[in-house]
Every structure is written in structure tokens, then in C-alpha cells.
Amino acid sequence: MEVLVFLVPLAILLGAIGLAAFLWSLKSGQYDDLDGAAWRAIADDEPTESSNG
């Protein structure tokens, strides 16, 4: 059972990383256009590819 001392903080750390990732995605505006994002995922080509300048 001593393994708990090690596993429980690890589990919480993983959860915290997940939360941090969610907060980051929220801050970077990934929830601003849910309709558009749904379609971008299945778009044939990368329309914004050429704009990486």
C-alpha cells in the first residue's frame, strides 16, 4: 500500500496537466468557433498552409 504515496500524487499531477491543457486551449481561442472547427477537421487541404509567412 506504500505505493499509494507515489501513485496518488502522480494521478493528481496527470489530472492537473489535463486541466492546464484545457485552460490553455480555452485561452488560445479554440472554443470560439465550434462550427468551423468541426469542418476544418475534415477539410481536404490546409487552406491556411500558404499563410505561414
Add this chain to the structure above:
Amino acid sequence: MQSSLDFSHYLKSAGAGLLHLDLAVEGISCAGCMAKIERNLSKIPDVTLARVNLTDRRLAVEWKEGAIDPSFFVDRLKELGYKAYPFERLDAETQEAGRAGALLRRLGVAAFAAMNVMMLSIPVWSGNVSDMLPEQRDFFHWLSALIVLPAAAYSAQPFFSSAFTALRARSVNMDVPISIGIILALGMSLVETASHADHAYFDAAIMLIAFLLAGRYLDQNMRRRTRAFAGNLAALKSETATKFVNDEEVSTVPIAAIAPGDIVLLRPGERSAVDGNVISGRSEIDQSLITGETLPVVAMPGTAVYAGTLVRSGTLRVRVAAASEGTLLAEISRLLDNALQARSRYLRLAERAARMYAPVVHATALLTMIGWLIAGASFHDSIVTAIAVLIITCPCALGLAIPAVQTVASGALFGSGVPLNSADAIERLAEIDRVIFDKTGTLTLPELDVANAAAIPADMLALAGRLALSSRHPVAAAVARAAKAVSPLRSIEEESGQGVHGMVDGCEVRLGRPSYCRADAEANAILSRDPEASVVAFRHGEACHVFAVRQRLRPDAAAVVDKLRRCGIGVEIVSGDREPAVRMAAQSVGIYEWRAEVTPVDKIARINELARDGFRVLMVGDGLNDAPALAAAHASMSPVTATHMSQAAADAVFLGERLAPVATAILVSRKARALMRQNLWLAVIYNALAVPVAIAGLVTPLIAAAAMSGSSVLVMLNALRARIRIREIG
């Protein structure tokens, strides 16, 4: 005109020599449009970003400063088939978006905490049955406290602050029992953990918060969407003014870029966007939008003009006294907003229920505790049972059921072109049993139409249309539209109050008053048949034609009136227009009850009279003179081409040429109300079954939380049924 628009007001610096521009784009409807626009604009050299937001129908572009003129993007989009307008976020919209973002952040934190606490709780439950050491259980409880307390303190703030505000105002809302339940459960759990007890209820509390936040977020998201839509509309109207940049030259600028002291030019047919004083020129002006006075007055140097004033005959130079937010029009608009916020005669259904519900919940929990104490249970057991009662009766179903149905129903209405201004509009629209239509711009289309276009030779119509492009008179604009004219004739002169004339291939052409074109006989022939029409004459050498221009009824007006009547809804027209025009419109759409030449005050009187007789009135109207009537009615709708003002006052607006959205809105709202009632009954039945069990002390707070979540899910699923039913209505 679009190309001369001055964009500098809308440009933002995006850092490192880049400029940023937001455009509201009309006509984006699918992923194909999104890909097409992004691919085309990205190909332009020096463009660093072109991103479409499909939800809000907007486009953000960034480019290297000085490389491209912003109007180039508008032109390019026009070539692709989209109309684009520069656009500035309204304050209200930024606030709504911020609130939705904050709720989502809190929901994320609560959900994270709930998941991790569940991971700790499950071993404790199973451990209680098997062989968990008391030290291990305490360790898990303390860990749960460590996760949940900060998470709850952060994510439950919306409930705490709303409950606190309500209590300070000596009233009760739904957040009061929620807050008390959360705080009691958390406090009790801490005490239990400190005294090495078997149970703690951190998991129940945080799950409750997560579920409630999900409901709030859905509600907020709907409001954010409507605000974004309203922001686009304001941009699409692209309110501009013609400003003198020096004594001779003019430039078209957005009204936001006009400052007091500037001099603007007002041409016939234009509406003033500013308050100011005339410094030169002479014209008849129509101030009906502001004063309600329909007879035109003559403006000369020194006369004050207000935003919303229509210039009829001549050209005026006006020195600006106040622009944009400072105008009288904006002031009236703010007053109206305040009046609407103060309108509390109709409390939201859920809030009314909560107001009755909260005292009952608290009394039941308190009585349960006292009852168990009297029956000889320990103080600790009594309090645990009381918390279970509090959680199980927590009005989650109430909190979730109504917003969920509202979200689904308003989403469906949005899809059929009826954006709602307020969420409780659905409840009020559902109760409507009487509809009052305004005539002009509501039953009729807002733009004038040439009634006898088919009787005029095509080449003459085309030539008249090109000539009409040089005039800004609304009747001439109708001729230009009917002819689908795009290229104006060269060197055309306008004679104030008469018409326009010029030379084509050595032959004189004139368009204007019948007397100006020597066409009185033809004009009188048309007027004797159709006294309500406006006439405009066209002379090309010896050939002469007279156009009858009039308002056209919305194509489906008669069908919609018939549909409403079959649903048991009474229909009438109350209009400020003259009697013959109103009678004719009433006859052609099949409305038997109508009133003409009604002042704005009498419109309100008529609405109040119907209300006294027990009718719930829906007012459908546009224009500033209807704004008070819209606010006075039980529910209200406006076509979106109406003035900004009445849109702010109406519960819902509708798009396009058809009148059908009025009937759709009422029918969808009725269905939605039926589902809301069903959901409330589900919640009541659930409570009737669960509460006695909880009072008997057979439910731990954790089971109570699970049962409560279960009822919430049931209610959500029922709300989703609204989608299917609403589709059937179409």
C-alpha cells in the same frame, strides 16, 4: 461608394508592423465558403492571416502595414460573391463572450476536481465494505478536501455571488438553496474528516457544482450567439456619413469617425447620422422618426437636425454638434434600454418556481433535522440526513430544465431566421393569442417597388434605371432597382425637388415629377386607378412613360395571417398610415379588423385595452414610432431591416422577405413551453419520490447527489426532444 469608405477607424495594430481588420461577411453559410475565402485571401502576398469564424460569420485578416489597402479585401470578397463590412465589437457582446469564457473555465476546473475526487471516492466506498484501514480512509478524505475546497471556492463563485446579491436585496433566488447546500456539505465533510468518520461528501458537492455550471454555460452561450448576430447586423447597416475633408472634397466615413465640429453633407433621400445645425442649403426634412410629426418641415441655415432625420428635397451642409453615441437618437435608445431592464412584471418561470421552492426546501431540511433529534438520533446523524434532503431537493432540474429547453428552442428559431433578444421571450411568445401588425415595413416590404414595370418597354426601363442612379430620391431608387441598373449615365444634373436630366446620344432624358417631364395626363390616369401609388415620370425625346411606385406586401402575408387564425390567434392591423392604404392592405391579406392614422400613444392605448380584456398581445412592428408599442406589448417582433432602435426593443427579430417567421416563432415557443412544463413535472415527481426516502434517513448525501444528477440527465434528454419536434414544424 463602398470603395471610398475610410477604414482607418477599424484598423488595429497586430504588432511587428502588422495590421488587423475584422469584417462581418454576409453569405457565409458552409464549410465550402470558409475554405474558399481563406484560400483566396491567403494567396495574396503580404497577407499573414485570413481566418473565418463560421459560428459568428466573421473574417479576421492581418497583413503587413502599408502593403495593401483594406478596401482591397472588401473588393476581393465581392468578386467571390460575399458582401463584407468592417465591424467593431459592441461592448455588450464583448461582455457576454467574456462571461461565457469565464463559465467554461469554472466548468473545466469543477469537472477536473470531480473526476479526481471520484478516483479517490470509489476506493473509499469499496474499502468500507472490504478492509480499508481507517488511516488510509482519512488520507483519501484529506486528499479530497485538498482538491475540492479550492476548486469549489473558485468554480462556485457565480452561485455564491448571485445568492449574496439576492440576500442583500432581501429576496431569495435559486442560488440561495444551492449555495447553502454546497457550503453545508463542504463544512460538514471537513468536520467529518477531522473526526475520522466513515463518510465525507466532497464528491457530492463538486458534482453538483459541475452539473449546475453546465446548465449556466448552455444558457450563456445562446445569449452570446445572439449578441454576435446583433453586432453583425449593426456592421451590415454600415452607417456612414459624407464628411467634408476640405472646402471642396468629400469622403465617406463611418459615423464613429465623425467628431463634433466636422461638416457633413446631406443629400436628398439620405438619413442624417448626426445631430447638428444647418449652415447652408435649404430642404424639406422629415423628422417623423424623432418627433412623430409626419408633415415635412423646411430646414434652412440655423435649423437643428437630429440623427434619423430624412432629407427630402435639397442638399444641406450641417455642422456636427453630436455624433454616434452622443446623438439624441442614441440617447432615446439608452432610455428605452433602461425602461426594458426595469420591466420586471414578468418574472422568469424558473425564478418564480425557485422563489416558492427555496423556503420549502429549507423548511423541509430543518424540520427533518429537528424531527430526527426529537426521535432520539445523534446530532451528527440528524445533520447528515438534513444535508441529504437539501441536496436531493436541490432544484437542479429546475435550474437545468428551463435553460436546456430554451437553448434547444432558441437554437432552432435561430436556424429558421428568428434570433431572440431575450431568453424569456419563448415563454411570452407561447402565451400569445392576439397579434397586432404595423403596416409599413412589416406587412409590406421596406423597399418600394415599381408596380407597372412589365408594361414599360425593356429598353426604356433600362435607360430610366441608369438615369435614376444619379438621384437619391427613394422613388428613383425603386426605378433603378426594378431596372437592375448598375452603370449611371454621365453628366446628369439634378434639379432640386423636380428631378434629374441629361443628354443621351443627343436626345434629352428626364426623370422626375410628372410636370417636370410634361407627363401629367399619363400620371393622372395611373393615379385615378391607384390613388395610393407614387408616380415618377420618364421622358426620352418624344417618348414618355410613367412609373407607378408603391409598397409591396410580403409575398406570404395572407397565408401567415390565415395560419395564425387557424391556430386560434386573433389578428389586426394598427397603423399610422392613411386610411385607404391600410384598408387596401387589410383586404388583400384578409384581416377584418384594422385601424388607420393611429398615433404612437394610441397604439399603446389599443394594446392596453386588449390586455385589460385578457388578451396577450404580440406587437409586430418596425421604426422608432413603434418602439414604445413594442415595449408595451406582452411580446414583440421586428423585421431586421427596421431601425436599430426598435430592434433593441423587440423580443425577437426576423430576417428576409417572408412573414412566416412570426407564425414559426409562436408555434415553436408553444412546443417549447409544453416541454418546459413536462420537465417541471418530471422534477416534481422525482422530488415526491426521493424526498420521503431522504427524510427517512435512508439516503447518504452521495446517493442523493447521484440521484439528483440522474434526474438532471433525464430532464436534459427530454429537452433534446424539442429539437426533433421543432424540425417537424419547420
